[in-house]
Amino acid sequence: MPPTLLGPIYSIDFLLLLACAVGFYKLADLDPEASPIVWACLSAGVFFVTWRLLRWGLPGDLFGQIALIGGITAVRILRSRRGPP
Secondary structure, three states: OOOOOOHHHHOHHHHHHHHHHHHHHHHHHHOOOOOHHHHHHHHHHHHHHHHHHOOOHHHHHHHHHHHHHHHHHHHHHHHHHHOOO
């Protein structure tokens, strides 16, 4: 089958990228201090790096999303320890 211009867009990985970005958007929407757009863009960016640049496959993509959750959690813990600005 010849490669198409939009080949990667018609894949399970791309649909999972969208699902993760929407999930992060919804999670950030629950928190009044979080920016949903930033969280969704971070999710899509991490997924893109693990999917297209590093080519880690599906387990690597999901590991990247779990690592992003850990990173967001760590930043929020550090911010809460500093106290209000």
